[in-house]
Amino acid sequence: MKKALSIFFLLLSLLAFKNIAYAETPIDACWNFNKAGDYKRAIEAGKLAVKKDPNSVGAYYCLGNAYYNVGELKLAYENMKKAESLTNNKKDLMYIYNQIGLILEKMGYLDDALLYYSRSLSLAKDLGNTAAQANLLNNIAGIYKNKGELDKALSYYEESLSLKTNEKDKAPTYNNIAIIYYKKGDYQKAIEYYQKAIEIDEKYGDYHDASKWKLNLGDTYRKMKDY
Numbered sequence: 688m689k690k691a692l693s694i695f696f697l698l699l700s701l702l703a704f705k706n707i708a709y710a711e712t713p714i715d716a717c718w719n720f721n722k723a724g725d726y727k728r729a730i731e732a733g734k735l736a737v738k739k740d741p742n743s744v745g746a747y748y749c750l751g752n753a754y755y756n757v758g759e760l761k762l763a764y765e766n767m768k769k770a771e772s773l774t775n776n777k778k779d780l781m782y783i784y785n786q787i788g789l790i791l792e793k794m795g796y797l798d799d800a801l802l803y804y805s806r807s808l809s810l811a812k813d814l815g816n817t818a819a820q821a822n823l824l825n826n827i828a829g830i831y832k833n834k835g836e837l838d839k840a841l842s843y844y845e846e847s848l849s850l851k852t853n854e855k856d857k858a859p860t861y862n863n864i865a866i867i868y869y870k871k872g873d874y875q876k877a878i879e880y881y882q883k884a885i886e887i888d889e890k891y892g893d894y895h896d897a898s899k900w901k902l903n904l905g906d907t908y909r910k911m912k913d914y
Contacts (some may be wrong), residue, residue: 729753781810
């Protein structure tokens with residue numbers, strides 16, 4: 688997802704944190720640990736950031752992200768809701784609503800997740816952020832797929848695809864569209880879209896994703912008994 692907020696322009700300072708000196712603020716440390724995949728230390732840094740500035744939207748957002756990354760969904764939700772309560776900035780709320788949607792979806796609250804994705808999408812449209820729109824349409828499509836509303840899911844995936852200008856970004860959406868056709872029993876269409884996804888990823892050297900799509904393609908051929 689897509690996780691930087693516009694409010695993070697803070698002055699760097701030299702701090703001691705967990706017996707290590709950082710030439711950065713606690714919120715910077717939180718984000719750096721998140722990016723590095725060191726989520727335990729990201730949580731520690733996020734807690735310090737919140738303690739130092741209880742009114743920092745970015746601190747709660749980063750801490751919420753760290754909790755999300757370790758599967759502490761209740762704490763992730765609580766921190767994101769706190770971030771939401773501290774800002775009226777459209778760009779900040781666009782990111783916050785999307786993250787709340789991700790949390791709720793993972794918790795199994797699909798209708799609530801859909802509500803937050805829709806709120807985020809509305810703000811993305813207001814801001815003219817087509818990249819965010821494409822991502823959110825993809826998230827909404829995933830909700831409808833999980834609810835079994837395949838035609839709605841397909842419509843949102845296709846709309847997401849239409850907004851993507853970077854060819855490489857289209858591959859996962861082609862795969863998602865293929866999955867919908869597979870679930871609908873239209874195996875020929877599924878094969879067509881899996882092949883598109885594979886072609887793009889191989890073109891850009893992403894053989895890891897290409898191998899995943901090939902497994903899906905192979906499963907589809909087995910369904911058709913076309914070996």
